[in-house]
Amino acid sequence: MVFLHGARQTGKSTLVQAIADGRRNASYLTLDDAATLAAATGDPAGFIRGFDGAVVLDEVQKAPALFPAIKREVDRNRKPGRFLLTGSANVLLVPKVSESLAGRIEILPLWPFSQGEIEGVRETFVDALFAKANPRAPDKPLAASKLMERVLRGGYPEICTTRSAARRDDWFRSYITTILQRDIRDLSNIEGLTELPRLLTLLATRVGSSLNFADIARDLSIPQTTLKRYFALLEMTFIVQALPAWSSNIGKRLVKSPKLCLNDTGLLAHLLGFSKDRLGNDPKQIGPLMENFVVTELRKQASWSKAKPELYHFRTQTGREVDIVLEDRSGRIVGIEVKAGATLGAKDIKGMKALAELAGKRFHRGIVLYGGQDTIPFGSRIHSMPINTLWAGSRSSGKTQ
Numbered sequence: 001m002v003f004l005h006g007a008r009q010t011g012k013s014t015l016v017q018a019i020a021d022g023r024r025n026a027s028y029l030t031l032d033d034a035a036t037l038a039a040a041t042g043d044p045a046g047f048i049r050g051f052d053g054a055v056v057l058d059e060v061q062k063a064p065a066l067f068p069a070i071k072r073e074v075d076r077n078r079k080p081g082r083f084l085l086t087g088s089a090n091v092l093l094v095p096k097v098s099e100s101l102a103g104r105i106e107i108l109p110l111w112p113f114s115q116g117e118i119e120g121v122r123e124t125f126v127d128a129l130f131a132k133a134n135p136r137a138p139d140k141p142l143a144a145s146k147l148m149e150r151v152l153r154g155g156y157p158e159i160c161t162t163r164s165a166a167r168r169d170d171w172f173r174s175y176i177t178t179i180l181q182r183d184i185r186d187l188s189n190i191e192g193l194t195e196l197p198r199l200l201t202l203l204a205t206r207v208g209s210s211l212n213f214a215d216i217a218r219d220l221s222i223p224q225t226t227l228k229r230y231f232a233l234l235e236m237t238f239i240v241q242a243l244p245a246w247s248s249n250i251g252k253r254l255v256k257s258p259k260l261c262l263n264d265t266g267l268l269a270h271l272l273g274f275s276k277d278r279l280g281n282d283p284k285q286i287g288p289l290m291e292n293f294v295v296t297e298l299r300k301q302a303s304w305s306k307a308k309p310e311l312y313h314f315r316t317q318t319g320r321e322v323d324i325v326l327e328d329r330s331g332r333i334v335g336i337e338v339k340a341g342a343t344l345g346a347k348d349i350k351g352m353k354a355l356a357e358l359a360g361k362r363f364h365r366g367i368v369l370y371g372g373q374d375t376i377p378f379g380s381r382i383h384s385m386p387i388n389t390l391w392a393g394s395r396s397s398g399k400t401q
Contacts, residue, residue, distance in 0.1 A: 001074060001083035003060075003101070005090055006110035007238035007263055008183065009175060011157050012086040015110070016056045019084065025053030031062040044069040054082050061089040062186060067101065074104050089187055089236045112155030112264050114300040116391040123391050126298060126305040129326060129334045130364060134375075134383055138392035141373040144342070147387060148276055148286070151293045154266020155300075165275065172270035176200070184233045195222055199230055203240055203260060204271035208288035208323075210257040210315075211242055238263050243295060246312030246325040246333075248358055259313045265293045283340075290340040290387070291323050294369060297390050298324060298336065309334070320354040322366075333359040335366040338387075342372040349378050356381065 004012055013030065020028040031037045040047045040063040048069040060066060070083055116123035128135035153159060156175075159168055180196045199220060206216070213231075217224045234240045241263060245256030262268045268289060269275075279286055295311070302309055309326040314335070324336040335355045339348055352366040368384040376384045 001070065001085060001101075001104060002081075002106045002108065003085045003087065004108050004110055005087040005238075007112070008088045008179065009156055009158060010110050010112050012088070012110050013058050016058060016084055016086055020054075020056045023054055026056065027051055027053065028056040028058070030058035032059050037062055040066055045072070048073050054084070056084045056086075058086045059088060060085045061087040061091045064091065067091070071101070071104060088183060088238070090238065091236075109303050111296070111300045111303070112266075113157060113160055114155060114297055114391070115150060115388075116301075118155070118160055119391060121391050123301050124305075125390050125392070126301040126309065126326070127307050129336075129367065130307045130309070130328055130332060134365070135367070135385065135389055136392055137375050138386055138388045141386065142388040144371055145276070147371070148279060151265045151289055152269045152274065152276065152279075154264040154269070155296075156264060156266060159266050168266065169270060172267055175267070176271075179237055179239060183237055187236060188229075188233055193230070195220060195226075196230055196234075199227070200234065200239070201271050203231075203234075204262060204268055206260050207262055207268060208291050209260060211260045212257065239267075241295075241299070243311060243313050243324070246314045246327065253312070256315075261292050261295050263296060265289055265296065268292055286340040287338075290371075291338045294336065294338045294387070294390065295324060298326070301390075302326070314351065314355050316351075316354055320351040322351045322355045325355065331362050332364040333362045334364050337366070337368045339368060339370040341370065344368060344370055344372070344376070344384050346378075349382055352378075352382055 004016065006012060017028055020026045029036050031040060044063065044065045048066065057066070070085075074083070114123060115121075125135050153168070159171060162168060162171075176197070180193065180200070184193060184196065199216075202216060202219060213224050213227055217227045220227065231240065235242070239262065241261045242258035243261055244258045245253055247253045247256060262271075272285075274285065274289065279289075299311060302311060307328045309328045312325040312327065313321070313323060314325045315321040322335040323338045326334045326336065333355070335352050337348065337352055348368060349366070352368070356363040356366060363381065366382040368378070368382070369387045369389065370384050371387060372384070373386055374384075375386075378384065
């Protein structure tokens with residue numbers, strides 16, 4: 001079976017309905033429908049046995065009891081392509097569910113639109129990072145104001161179709177309410193989630209920083225156990241992400257602090273109250289926002305790339321750091337540093353040099369993505385490139401949206 005999961009409003013239902021419409025004898029049902037949900041939870045085995053052809057089950061996390069029933073049906077008939085599931089929560093973080101699906105499922109993430117999907121460009125930046133030659137620079141420079149518009153907009157499909165900042169704020173406000181008041185309550189069966197809105201806003205202020213549960217729990221005046229349970233719920237609904245630490249010693253990666261990211265910079269900007277005018281008056285705020293933007297774009301591209309790298313961050317005990325480290329399956333290392341400014345100096349590659357020294361022969365290249373327009377070499381394996389190099393791919397026939 002195939003499980004398509006991701007945050008709400010990223011287009012999962014639209015996509016799977018189109019797939020179901022294109023297949024003969026395929027059924028589409030959503031567990032957002034009360035009657036369907038009642039049938040699925042009342043008799044899971046009978047519900048699954050009732051389908052002759054392929055079936056699409058939307059928002060399947062609402063009925064976890066379906067997974068053992070689907071497992072038994074898949075074990076009875078191993079023909080692939082019979083079940084296409086979607087979920088707005090990562091049910092694979094639930095041990096019993098992940099055990100039911102092991103070896104029987106292909107998992108595909110669906111993130112908000114990437115910049116290339118919005119522009120109708122086939123993005124190959126991640127695979128180009130691991131090629132012999134440097135990634136291709138963009139054909140046209142992108143003005144700083146246009147880049148900031150992209151960052152503030154983010155990638156949620158509905159937001160990509162509106163130019164009104166007020167409309168975006170209204171949409172994000174309703175979106176957050178839906179996630180916190182409905183989806184998370186459905187997952188947790190906990191009524192006392194009054195701290196979640198404050199927690200989400202506080203996490204937004206700490207994007208790009210190490211995830212320190214003790215500090216956050218102290219600031220919110222809640223126990224660490226409660227905080228970790230709330231954070232896990234935000235992870236399950238794809239709102240927050242933890243970027244693990246990279247170390248040449250795999251064992252040490254497990255104990256080093258991850259960095260905090262949100263799944264979309266439009267959502268992040270809304271939580272922080274950022275606008276073009278505000279950022280123009282306070283440019284120091286742009287750095288973490290731009291770093292989060294690059295992390296999310298790389299994560300999207302990594303999911304469809306041939307290299308399939310894992311994403312990390314790097315920091316030494318002396319404070320040398322690299323914002324993003326990509327490691328492919330053969331162990332090759334690529335460092336990505338993000339600088340919102342249009343000028344660079346030698347100090348901007350100190351962390352990259354530390355990473356290259358530690359990784360040794362495994363270090364493939366380092367790229368500093370910055371707000372300038374030129375590609376500048378800082379040695380044979382380290383270059384700076386404009387941030388819009390991220391989506392400087394080959395032009396497709398039309399825009400995805």
